[in-house]
Amino acid sequence: MFSSMDTTLFVLTIVGALVTLANRLAGHYIVARFEPIPYRVEAALEAVPVAVMITLVVPTAVDGGWVEWLTLVVAMLLSLRLPFIISVFSALVFLLVLRHFGF
Amino acid sequence: MSNSQSGERAEFLEGVQNSIPFLLSVFPYGIVVGTLGVNNGGSAIDVMLQSALFFAGASQTVMWELFGAGTPVWVIPLAIFAVNFRLVLYSAAIGRKLEPLSRPKMASALFLLQDVAMAVGMKRADGPRGLSYSYFMGFNLVLYVSWLASSAIGTIFGQLIEDPKAIGLDMLVPVYFLLLVMGFRTKPNMALVFVVSAGVAAVVYAVVGSPYHIAAGGLAGMMVAALVAKPQALNV
Numbered sequence: 001m002f003s004s005m006d007t008t009l010f011v012l013t014i015v016g017a018l019v020t021l022a023n024r025l026a027g028h029y030i031v032a033r034f035e036p037i038p039y040r041v042e043a044a045l046e047a048v049p050v051a052v053m054i055t056l057v058v059p060t061a062v063d064g065g066w067v068e069w070l071t072l073v074v075a076m077l078l079s080l081r082l083p084f085i086i087s088v089f090s091a092l093v094f095l096l097v098l099r100h101f102g103f
Numbered sequence: 104m105s106n107s108q109s110g111e112r113a114e115f116l117e118g119v120q121n122s123i124p125f126l127l128s129v130f131p132y133g134i135v136v137g138t139l140g141v142n143n144g145g146s147a148i149d150v151m152l153q154s155a156l157f158f159a160g161a162s163q164t165v166m167w168e169l170f171g172a173g174t175p176v177w178v179i180p181l182a183i184f185a186v187n188f189r190l191v192l193y194s195a196a197i198g199r200k201l202e203p204l205s206r207p208k209m210a211s212a213l214f215l216l217q218d219v220a221m222a223v224g225m226k227r228a229d230g231p232r233g234l235s236y237s238y239f240m241g242f243n244l245v246l247y248v249s250w251l252a253s254s255a256i257g258t259i260f261g262q263l264i265e266d267p268k269a270i271g272l273d274m275l276v277p278v279y280f281l282l283l284v285m286g287f288r289t290k291p292n293m294a295l296v297f298v299v300s301a302g303v304a305a306v307v308y309a310v311v312g313s314p315y316h317i318a319a320g321g322l323a324g325m326m327v328a329a330l331v332a333k334p335q336a337l338n339v
Contacts, residue, residue, distance in 0.1 A: 009149050012176055016166055016183045017156035023190040024213045028198025035199070043332030044325035047296045048196035049225045051324025052189050053218060053284045054297055055304035055317045060277040062308055068274065075278050079285040085124040091278050092271045099269070 067103050071095040111237040118241025125219050128279045129246050130253045131272050136163045137257020143171025147258040154254035158247055159217060162186040165314075186314045192321055193221040200228035202235050212236060215243035222283040229290075292331050300324030 031037065031045070060068055075091035082090070133154070140150035145167065157163050162183045169179050193216055201212060201224075220243050228234040267273055287293050304320025311319075 006146070006149070008176060009145060009170070010152075012166070012170070012179055013149065013153050013156065015180045016153070016162065019180050019184050020157050020159055020162060020187050020190065021214060023184065023187045024194050024216050025210065027191040027194030027196070028209070028213060031195045031199060039334045040329040040332050043292075044329040045196040045199075046225075046290070047293070047325050047328035048192050048321070049222045050284050050287050050290075050293050050296045051300040051328065052192050052317065052321035053222060053280050054301045054324070055320035056218065057277045057281045057284070058301055058304040058308055058316055058320065059313060060274065061301075062305055071274055071278065072281055075281055076285060079282045084282055084286065085127075087282055088124075088127070088278055091282075092275065095271050095274055099271070 067095065067098050070098070111235070114232075114235045114237035115241035118238040118243075119245050121223065121238075122242045122245040125223075125246060125279070126249055128219070128275055129249045131275060132160050133250050133253025134257040134261065135267065135272070136160050136167070137254040138261025139164060139167045139257075140254075141258045141261060143167040145170075147255070150254055150258050151251065154251055158215065158250055159187055159190070160250075161314075182314075186317075188314075188318050189218075189321060190216060192325070193218070197221055197224050197228070197234075200225060200234050201239060202233065204236055208236055212239050212243075215240070215247055217243075217246075218280065219246065219283065222280075222286070226286055292328055295331065296324040296328050299327045 031041075034041075037045075057072070061072060064072075071091055071094060074094050075087060078087040078090050136154070137150050140153065140163075141147065145153070153163055153166070157166075165182050165186050166179055169182055170176075194213055197216065197220075198209065198213065201209070204212065220239070223242060224234050224239055227238060284297065300320040300323055302320075303323040304316040307319040308316035
């Protein structure tokens, strides 16, 4: 039973890895076929870091309470003035202090 | 040593150096994924193989959660595809920002592509020196090795992290991602993209659920960027 489970996991891992690699290669090689690309497509690609990454923060904001909200807002405000890593650290310290006091 | 060799070396080392601030997010995340694997029926070897071949934490988490819950095995690759669909968009965005590369080099760079690499790489590409292969590899190889090391630690000492919330682990990655996004705030139209993406993602997350909010919000933001684009704005 255990050996069959191991085989299942092994195959699953290989298939999952191939799916992931296909995703990583697909975007570039699809776009490369259409070079030079229209300016609107270029603008869409330039927007990827903001457009896609912000969606990864959304569940935290939707599921979180005011402590999580406030931490995200504080992080954003700090990042207007402070270097990246200092802002990250300060926002997390802010969060831990709030949680430490039971919020 | 020729000039171009020493230039590549300097770029590589700068990539290594710039990766250091991200170890704080990669390491705890890797430990969590490693622990999750051994707690959901994986051996340490299974977990390490997965970390070495995937190098994509969210999809690794999904695989272990579904596997541990006894989900039909054929469904799991579909879930992995859904969670990793954003890599298609990342790849499309960053492939053309890298200097022209041979196929094996391009494949090796894209194999290491993940969220942080995309954000830092796109930012670098906007700068005066552009995005070189050496810089990208220096940056990502550090993260890759850290991912393997932290996954391994997770399989052995996973129970070390008793309450992730008490040390803020649940907010670590979101804060990193939010501030990476903030790094693009001076680019034209990005406030609009931010609002549209976040808004659509929030609605889809609440109504349909994860992971569809990623593709929905991401594509909505890209579409609005395309709609408001002007030809001359390209040379900014």
